[in-house]
Amino acid sequence: MKFKSLQPILWTENLDETINFYLHILEFSLNERNDDWQWASLQKDGIQMIISKPNQHERLNRIYFSGSFYFNVENVDEVWENLKTKANICYEIETFEWGMREFAIYDNSGYILQFAQPASEISREE
Template structure:
């Protein structure tokens, strides 16, 4: 048995605003959207994120997640420069002892997104 992909599903009551954040600020493409389901699929390079309005079977008052979404990139400094003045920053770009250069931001729902690049290739 082999796992082949992970596509997180982020719940939001602000579907259009979330699509706008990911497409307008982060450069994702909205590949598919279903108004009846309250669902959308967003893509950028090898990353896919699904968005959904919570249904009646899911207790939901506001977006919560106890971790973060870590996205590797091959141009972390360039990405930082393009985002830092447009988003809510969790921590600024820096080099870390685990050999990663990274930064973190919040999306429009408060989900934390981290972006990192191995220092050897930075």
């Protein structure tokens, strides 16, 4: 059994607002959009995701996802400087005892997006 990739589908009640958040705040690119189906495919570097309004069998009364999305990035401090005034902060940048330097924001739908880099890589960059 071989897994090739993971592509999350994020449900939203406001497709335009969510697409705009990922395009303008996180600088994703729009691969494809289908307004009849109420979904869009987005990409940034090696990350792909789908934004979708729930269909008839996916009733959305509230967000049911009970986790977060953990982005491994290059130069997490630069990413922090870019996002800290553009997004709603979950927690500020910090180097944690498990060896990761990270921070988290909320997207427009309330999903938690964490951005991290191994602290050992940061020491080598400086």
